[in-house]
Amino acid sequence: MTREPTAIVIFGAAVRPDGTPSRALRLRTEAAFAAGTALREPLFVPTGGVGRHGPSEASVMAGLLGAHGVPDARILVEDTATSTLTSVRAVRRLLRAAGHRGPVLAASSAYHLPRCVALLRLAGLPARAAPPPAVPAARSLRKRWFWRLREAVALPVDAALLLALRLGGRF
Numbered sequence: 001m002t003r004e005p006t007a008i009v010i011f012g013a014a015v016r017p018d019g020t021p022s023r024a025l026r027l028r029t030e031a032a033f034a035a036g037t038a039l040r041e042p043l044f045v046p047t048g049g050v051g052r053h054g055p056s057e058a059s060v061m062a063g064l065l066g067a068h069g070v071p072d073a074r075i076l077v078e079d080t081a082t083s084t085l086t087s088v089r090a091v092r093r094l095l096r097a098a099g100h101r102g103p104v105l106a107a108s109s110a111y112h113l114p115r116c117v118a119l120l121r122l123a124g125l126p127a128r129a130a131p132p133p134a135v136p137a138a139r140s141l142r143k144r145w146f147w148r149l150r151e152a153v154a155l156p157v158d159a160a161l162l163l164a165l166r167l168g169g170r171f
Helices: 023-036 057-067 084-097 113-122 141-167
Strands: 007-011 043-047 104-107 127-129
Touching: 007 023, 007 084, 007 113, 023 043, 023 057, 023 104, 043 057, 043 084, 084 113, 084 141, 104 113, 113 127, 113 141
Parallel strands: 007 043, 007 104, 104 127
Antiparallel strands: none
16 A cells, blocks of 8 residues: 655745745745655645746745755646635645645744644645744744734634635535
């Protein structure tokens, strides 16, 4: 019996105007790669569409993973999502379409991980958190607290929206 590989879902962050990854995007991808080194043939699922600047967050993360030596066959790009909630919905569809039924790790910044894991679980995926980046996503304490407070509001709102979609059969 072959064990299903772990899917590591990497949640996007900004891409800079010149198409390079923001610090947060780079740190999230590096943390996901580090988590993947402990696993047998993980499937990396970078998620995130085009934000203010192209290319898509997912394609930039796929490029970073490729630079670390991850083969294209182990990267499943989801480049349509524009938010955490749309990422979860798109990743669920993508993994189901690929026939993936194994474990899922959420890779993101520490402040964002609780929402990512909660939404993935509400979506029916057996998710847990990958170790977050060792350094904060922002150097500014004020910005870090802003993001934490935003998450305190976003988690229950997104959870309620996801549950409403499921109950309404639109999931």
